[in-house]
Amino acid sequence: MIYSSPDYKTHHIFSADVCVIGSGAGGAVAAYELAAAGFSVIIVEEGGYYTTRDYDGKPLNNLKTMWRDGGSTVTFGIPPISLPTGKCVGGTTAINSATCFRTPEHIIAQWKNNLHVDMEYDRIVPHFEKVEKMINVTELSWDVLGNCAKIVKRGADALGLHCKPLKHNVRNCKGCGTCQFGCVEGAKQSTEISYIPKALQHDALLLTHCKAEKIVFKGARAVSVECTVIAPHNKRIAHCTVKSKIVISACGTMFTPLLLKNSGIRNTHIGKHLQLHPCSRVVALMDEEVNGWIGVSQGAYIDDFADEGIMLEGIFVHPSILTASLPGIGKSFFELAQQFPNIAAFGVMVHDTTEGFVFSSLHMPLAWYMMNAHDIHTLKNGIAYCAEIFLAAGARKVFTPIVPFSVIESMEKITQLKAATLKRGHIPEVFAFHPLGTCRMAGNSNLGVVNSAGKCYGTENLYIADGSIVPTSLGVNPQLTIMALATKISHYVMEQLTKEGAQ
Numbered sequence: 361m362i363y364s365s366p367d368y369k370t371h372h373i374f375s376a377d378v379c380v381i382g383s384g385a386g387g388a389v390a391a392y393e394l395a396a397a398g399f400s401v402i403i404v405e406e407g408g409y410y411t412t413r414d415y416d417g418k419p420l421n422n423l424k425t426m427w428r429d430g431g432s433t434v435t436f437g438i439p440p441i442s443l444p445t446g447k448c449v450g451g452t453t454a455i456n457s458a459t460c461f462r463t464p465e466h467i468i469a470q471w472k473n474n475l476h477v478d479m480e481y482d483r484i485v486p487h488f489e490k491v492e493k494m495i496n497v498t499e500l501s502w503d504v505l506g507n508c509a510k511i512v513k514r515g516a517d518a519l520g521l522h523c524k525p526l527k528h529n530v531r532n533c534k535g536c537g538t539c540q541f542g543c544v545e546g547a548k549q550s551t552e553i554s555y556i557p558k559a560l561q562h563d564a565l566l567l568t569h570c571k572a573e574k575i576v577f578k579g580a581r582a583v584s585v586e587c588t589v590i591a592p593h594n595k596r597i598a599h600c601t602v603k604s605k606i607v608i609s610a611c612g613t614m615f616t617p618l619l620l621k622n623s624g625i626r627n628t629h630i631g632k633h634l635q636l637h638p639c640s641r642v643v644a645l646m647d648e649e650v651n652g653w654i655g656v657s658q659g660a661y662i663d664d665f666a667d668e669g670i671m672l673e674g675i676f677v678h679p680s681i682l683t684a685s686l687p688g689i690g691k692s693f694f695e696l697a698q699q700f701p702n703i704a705a706f707g708v709m710v711h712d713t714t715e716g717f718v719f720s721s722l723h724m725p726l727a728w729y730m731m732n733a734h735d736i737h738t739l740k741n742g743i744a745y746c747a748e749i750f751l752a753a754g755a756r757k758v759f760t761p762i763v764p765f766s767v768i769e770s771m772e773k774i775t776q777l778k779a780a781t782l783k784r785g786h787i788p789e790v791f792a793f794h795p796l797g798t799c800r801m802a803g804n805s806n807l808g809v810v811n812s813a814g815k816c817y818g819t820e821n822l823y824i825a826d827g828s829i830v831p832t833s834l835g836v837n838p839q840l841t842i843m844a845l846a847t848k849i850s851h852y853v854m855e856q857l858t859k860e861g862a863q
């Protein structure tokens with residue numbers, strides 16, 4: 361059953377075995393696992409439920425509804441980093457690029473060695489397998505991946521690099537390229553299409569437009585979640601209380617720390633250790649027609665530079681957005697924009713060593729993240745490699761976001777770029793899509809906020825199952841990691857419920 365704004369009374373009281381806050385990668389998985397195991401589940405989700413009926417293929421319309429604050433969320437620091445997240449049923453999975461990677465084995469080993477997380481790669485593999493089956497992780501043909509991916513492969517082949525197809529969580533994807541603005545084909549198996557309907561089939565109750573404000577405790581035991589119901593246009597219209605035996609916070613890396621602090625939980629690691637995979641993109645003007653908007657927007661990747669902390673991954677966003685980021689003004693911009701069919705683009709992602717933090721102001725989470733010199737250098741090198749690949753693929757001109765190297769037409773210029781030492785302000789166009797770590801998992805409360813079962817230290821029944829518990833950045837896209845962890849955590853919750861039910 362689904363509640364939307366007109367369904368609420370002025371003050372509604374609900375109760376269930378489990379209250380899951382958030383319906384994104386972590387929350388939807390936890391809700392389904394527990395509902396399928398026979399427990400009563402209420403999902404509290406601040407955003408609305410949007411489906412293919414609501415998508416018209418015009419990104420700007422869906423930016424307003426599905427992206428938090430219309431996608432305008434940015435970190436403080438130099439450079440400021442655009443950090444969008446989803447606010448809708450499906451959370452950020454509804455607006456993501458559908459790329460799927462398992463957590464690298466060496467990263468799990470680092471968590472174990474450095475933070476005493478009780479986790480082995482082999483033990484988490486069955487959770488990956490389950491998630492991959494549920495969301496249909498699959499490899500698409502190069503034709504569906506699109507011309508950008510093929511051009512980058514051509515350049516990579518010429519340089520002896522390895523450009524490989526990414527895996528995606530899709531079913532019958534034809535490559536319409538609108539992944540981040542609501543998949544118009546309904547092909548992307550984001551959680552509002554995969555896990556949430558299955559949780560509802562198992563009688564979960566989904567409260568949309570419902571924002572969790574505070575978890576109420578009796579001693580160390582969470583007893584209820586206080587929520588406000590927010591109608592479209594941010595008007596608060598009602599209040600509701602969800603009583604439950606277990607609370608699972610899955611509001612995401614930005615919001616879970618805020619909810620914990622509002623609920624009186626104290627731990628020095630709450631909000632700290634923010635890592636986010638800073639990214640940028642390189643655009644190329646080709647002789648051939650690319651028509652980059654045809655094909656999945658993130659098609660292929662190159663991991664030859666992973667040891668340097670660099671992952672090159674496709675990214676071609678809708679023309680209405682990418683055109684605006686082309687360089688130049690006036691006539692030169694107009695001339696370039698007219699050649700849009702010949703534009704190709706690819707992304708650069710850094711496995712960051714910088715740590716930032718999340719703090720609250722005016723009831724909103726804000727992020728402070730000052731990229732360190734090492735990560736600036738890594739991003740610069742990633743941009744240089746990407747530009748080199750485009751030139752090797754026959755690009756006429758390559759445009760980078762680096763101020764002194766904004767147009768590159770020769771390999772000599774690439775050599776100069778590689779040798780250059782940049783300051784933070786030299787790369788003004790930086791994005792990040794993978795915030796992680798602000799309530800990290802660790803073997804004890806001196807090192808982190810939740811234990812290896814996802815339970816919040818100092819509480820008896822509050823679990824966290826979202827990106828905030830992922831202890832460090834991964835070097836790969838995180839949705840599968842978050843979903844596999846949420847699957848694992850759900851089993852600990854089931855054990856606790858069964859044990860307490862039996863008492």
Ligand SMILES: Cc1cc2nc3c(=O)[nH]c(=O)nc-3n(C[C@H](O)[C@H](O)[C@H](O)COP(=O)(O)OP(=O)(O)OC[C@H]3O[C@@H](n4cnc5c(N)ncnc54)[C@H](O)[C@@H]3O)c2cc1C
Nearest residue numbers: 382384386406451452456457458459572826827837838839
């Ligand atoms: C444009 C973009 C592209 C991406 N592409 C990829 C990709 O291709 N592959 C990949 O692996 N990752 C990708 N990601 C990242 C990935 O989608 C996220 O890491 C993942 O969805 C995070 O899961 P989560 O459960 O932590 O939070 P979310 O999925 O963000 O879910 C959190 C939910 O909680 C809700 N919420 C927040 N506060 C409250 C509250 N107080 N009360 C009630 N509800 C609340 C939010 O509305 C949201 O629905 C991308 C991200 C973006 C922005």
